[in-house]
Amino acid sequence: MIFLTIGTHEPFDRLAKAVDVWIDQTSPKHEIFAQIVSPTSDAYRPRNFETVAHVPPAEYEKRIIQADLIVSHAGMGSILTAFTHGKPIVIMPRRGHLHETRNDHQYTTVKHLKKRAGLFVANDETEFSGVMNKALETIVGDTPPHLSPVADIGFTDAIRNFLLSSNNN
């Protein structure tokens, strides 16, 4: 199963369309489970797969665990969740000038992410199908490493020390 998720806040038609085009081109054997935020009347309606508007946390985690591949906007929530479950993920950043989010933070942050097994980046819809095909070839029999479910202890300890130093008032 391929889990398409576009995050919590805003629609992302360009990614839904890119997935539709990719399905037209390749007729994949994978089922698609798609979470697309609050479909407005003028939102893009995928031809090749059904969508849901919202997935509660428990089901979201279940779907992630079931997925062979996650396809997502370049939101850190989706990326971190894929990493902690050891799932390969294809990301495409939202762009500020297309009003897909408030600025280009997804686009610029993706450029700073370290390369990691199981992380595949499509900068835009023209790259998407190629990246999807590469991702599906790569993930056969090759599971990405699991990221720890919590941050590095050096970081959480630094915050903890600050918290504990607040106890004397």
Added chain:
Amino acid sequence: MNSELHVMAVASAGGHWVQLMRLRPAWKGLRVTYVTTDPNFYQVVDQYAESQGEPPPGFHTVVEANRWQKWRLIKQFLGIVFIMARKRPDVVLSTGAAPGYFALRIGRLFGARTIWIDSIANAEELSMSGQRIGKHADLWLTQWEHLAKPEGPEYLGSVL
């Protein structure tokens, strides 16, 4: 003695919340109250507390709002005021976005210390809230080393 220390941990639903969850060891064993925008998250923190042998955490929600939704922002702000007045935490900590900004500003008026951890999703400049909160945060952090400056924000690590 630290069991008395009360931490309020604030994040809106989505990536901000996912990052907050990765920081939970920082307040392990301390009294914590979560504030977010999705009531479904109670189950997540309650189950975690149980798995850690800890009592159920405090949990409150405010309405979701983006910066264009003025009325919802006002409702969210008032929600934070109400929760803060009742809970009076010693420290308010947030990974963003708007509810965290409000919580730090209001928490400080009530005498709390404040921690802002700017989202890892801002690798080339701080978030809008993160830029504005600087002078109101006792600990003001970026998760990208190249964004740290002598006058703040500081870099102490990241959730990744």
